[in-house]
Amino acid sequence: MEKGGVKAWIDxxxxxxDMLRRISAVRSSLLVPPLHRVPLRLGNVxxxxxxxxxxxxxxxxxxxxxxxxxxxxxxxxYGGFDHSVLFLDLDCRFDISRFSQMLTHRIMEGNxxxxxxxxxxxxxxxxxxxxxxxxxxxxxxxxxxxxCRLKREKDHGVSVHLLLIDSIGAFHWVDRASxxxxxxxxxxxxxxxQSVSEAVVQDIKKLLQEYPMLVIATKSIIFxxxxxxxxxxxxxxxxxxxxxPQQIQYREYMPSVWQSFVTHRILLRSSDDQPATSNYGNFSxxxxxxxxxxxxxxxxxxxxxxxxxxxxxxxFAEGANCG
Amino acid sequence: xxPLKCMEKDYPLIDSHFQSFCASHAIFSFEDFLLYDLHxxxxxxxxxxxxxxxxxxxxxxxxxxxxxxxxxxxxxxLLQDAECNKLLLPTGFQGIDALLGGGLRAxxxxxxxxxxxxxxxxACLTSASTVAKQGGSVIYFDTGNSFSPQRIxxxxxxxxxxxxxxxxxxxxxxxxxERIMCYSVFxxxxxxxxxxxxxxxxxSKIVExxxxxxxLIIDSISSLITPILGGRGPQGHALMISAGYLLKKLAxxxxxxxxxxxxxxxxxxxxxxxxxxxxxxxxPHIRLLLSREYDSNVCNISTLKHPSVASGRAAKxxxxx
Numbered sequence: 001m002e003k004g005g006v007k008a009w010i011d012x013x014x015x016x017x018d019m020l021r022r023i024s025a026v027r028s029s030l031l032v033p034p035l036h037r038v039p040l041r042l043g044n045v046x047x048x049x050x051x052x053x054x055x056x057x058x059x060x061x062x063x064x065x066x067x068x069x070x071x072x073x074x075x076x077x078y079g080g081f082d083h084s085v086l087f088l089d090l091d092c093r094f095d096i097s098r099f100s101q102m103l104t105h106r107i108m109e110g111n112x113x114x115x116x117x118x119x120x121x122x123x124x125x126x127x128x129x130x131x132x133x134x135x136x137x138x139x140x141x142x143x144x145x146x147x148c149r150l151k152r153e154k155d156h157g158v159s160v161h162l163l164l165i166d167s168i169g170a171f172h173w174v175d176r177a178s179x180x181x182x183x184x185x186x187x188x189x190x191x192x193x194q195s196v197s198e199a200v201v202q203d204i205k206k207l208l209q210e211y212p213m214l215v216i217a218t219k220s221i222i223f224x225x226x227x228x229x230x231x232x233x234x235x236x237x238x239x240x241x242x243x244x245p246q247q248i249q250y251r252e253y254m255p256s257v258w259q260s261f262v263t264h265r266i267l268l269r270s271s272d273d274q275p276a277t278s279n280y281g282n283f284s285x286x287x288x289x290x291x292x293x294x295x296x297x298x299x300x301x302x303x304x305x306x307x308x309x310x311x312x313x314x315x316f317a318e319g320a321n322c323g
Numbered sequence: 324x325x326p327l328k329c330m331e332k333d334y335p336l337i338d339s340h341f342q343s344f345c346a347s348h349a350i351f352s353f354e355d356f357l358l359y360d361l362h363x364x365x366x367x368x369x370x371x372x373x374x375x376x377x378x379x380x381x382x383x384x385x386x387x388x389x390x391x392x393x394x395x396x397x398x399x400x401l402l403q404d405a406e407c408n409k410l411l412l413p414t415g416f417q418g419i420d421a422l423l424g425g426g427l428r429a430x431x432x433x434x435x436x437x438x439x440x441x442x443x444x445x446a447c448l449t450s451a452s453t454v455a456k457q458g459g460s461v462i463y464f465d466t467g468n469s470f471s472p473q474r475i476x477x478x479x480x481x482x483x484x485x486x487x488x489x490x491x492x493x494x495x496x497x498x499x500x501e502r503i504m505c506y507s508v509f510x511x512x513x514x515x516x517x518x519x520x521x522x523x524x525x526x527s528k529i530v531e532x533x534x535x536x537x538x539l540i541i542d543s544i545s546s547l548i549t550p551i552l553g554g555r556g557p558q559g560h561a562l563m564i565s566a567g568y569l570l571k572k573l574a575x576x577x578x579x580x581x582x583x584x585x586x587x588x589x590x591x592x593x594x595x596x597x598x599x600x601x602x603x604x605x606x607p608h609i610r611l612l613l614s615r616e617y618d619s620n621v622c623n624i625s626t627l628k629h630p631s632v633a634s635g636r637a638a639k640x641x642x643x644x
Binding site for chain 1: 354357358359360361362385388389391392393394395396397398399401402405431556557558560561562563564565568571572575601602604605608627628630631633634635
């Protein structure tokens with residue numbers, strides 16, 4: 001090796017500072033409320049785990065609204081990211097009127113006059129793309145054809161930067177029970193569940209290479225366990241049940257190929273001290289905890305008509321409760 | 324599981340050469356193709372001598388998939404569909420209508436949970452009679468012989484339009500009763516059969532078009548599913564989830580409101596919890612809890628899950644017998 005070559009090799013290509021600057025320019029990090037504790041960037045895969053009901057879909061809707069709103073419109077600063085969103089509904093339960101309601105509230109509160117700007121509303125609604133799947137094969141079909149569909153949307157000037165999957169574990173039981181016979185001379189017997197998950201992860205990875213997106217998926221806890229989860233639901237109004245402050249342990253049921261694909265994980269659970277909901281109006285309280293990266297302090301989030309917000313006033317009161 | 328061989332007739336690009344290329348990757352059917360890594364396949368086709376024709380075959384398969392799937396819809400189209408087709412269906416049952424802001428929504432699966440004799444069957448019968456009075460058809464799957472035509476006649480006769488004691492007035496009552504089709508279903512496979520038959524009938528529009536099916540009631544779905552849950556295999560849960568998807572697809576495609584009832588089982592600490600377990604919780608759109616105060620006609624109804632209403636929102640109503 002020449003002398004200049006060795007020296008150049010030792011000096012390196014770029015300093016860490018230069019590299020950070022280069023990456024931040026290409027993929028800037030976003031703070032997406034109510035998940036703003038941890039900065040996210042396009043290419044991250046976030047998993048939101050929680051029992052049912054726990055506002056998981058509402059968080060997805062909130063994030064979607066933040067993405068479709070423009071940064072500024074008619075002099076009003078909305079602070080959105082100005083991109084399109086794709087929602088894959090695997091649970092087949094999405095309610096568009098809830099999305100519309102939250103979007104209208106958001107537009108109205110930003111507007112000085114207090115009315116809803118119809119052009120802005122239409123623009124945002126058009127940026128929200130939706131597809132629904134009722135089994136794993138439909139899901140795979142949708143992922144495989146997403147390349148050319150996104151390309152078509154891109155040609156119309158619409159770029160999708162957020163992929164929302166409602167309930168990645170929706171077909172878990174059906175796939176586990178599927179006996180997929182294939183005339184393969186394969187010694188290694190692969191479970192159908194495993195094959196499907198690998199195919200899904202591969203397809204999403206390839207999709208992310210060409211269309212960098214932030215992926216957020218919800219996952220319901222389907223193996224019921226602790227005392228707190230079951231009794232909380234029915235005894236909401238009669239609070240003679242004292243809940244011991246222990247964490248909900250949930251069993252991971254997704255195959256390891258998906259688990260290692262996930263870069264961030266959040267756990268949602270219903271809150272300890274629920275006020276009497278009948279008097280409090282249409283509010284619900286939940287606890288949001290970051291498992292990956294691990295932040296010991298859970299946030300309290302409140303679900304109102306207008307959206308999902310982090311309840312800042314009770315944040316410090318919960319300081320003693322960290323695990 | 325469509326083998327690739329069968330597609331050769333309609334799509335000439337999927338010829339025997341392409342099929343043998345796929346067979347070398349252990350792809351024999353359409354589903355195998357879906358599970359295989361697409362880019363690896365394309366890369367392997369590149370290395371082949373006749374890469375162009377192979378890639379054309381792959382593109383052909385992809386366009387077949389693309390043609391079968393519905394196109395991506397945007398928010399405005401969804402909202403328009405919801406406003407035109409997915410209408411609210413008043414049930415006539417005070418508690419439900421009060422809590423849901425008008426009634427059941429077409430296209431959604433609503434679940435009523437409650438202990439025994441908390442009013443679930445009454446709610447079903449009241450909803451059936453109200454919808455039938457308004458002119459829609461009702462399909463009622465009765466799993467426990469609890470359907471009562473006399474009760475329906477009473478409920479219908481409670482309004483002034485249908486006075487039953489006069490022989491001449493039986494006509495309108497009879498018409499209302501004819502719109503409620505009641506089937507006795509005693510196991511889940513029978514329910515699947517009937518739902519598939521319903522799907523076929525609705526698709527081919529055999530049913531008369533002036534009485535659209537607006538409401539499907541299954542009282543109670545838990546008695547069909549509970550016998551097959553349990554055991555260590557996943558088959559029971561898989562059937563339950565598939566039933567859920569079938570009902571939701573029927574509801575969405577044909578603008579039907581589906582109402583199912585569920586019973587309660589013992590939970591931890593002496594409390595009761597809804598039956599069918601954790602996996603069932605993510606199936607219905609809306610879950611309502613009914614309870615009756617001891618020895619009285621006053622009932623409580625509260626939301627367990629609703630997309631817009633907070634859980635625990637409650638309403639009281641008095642049940643008339």
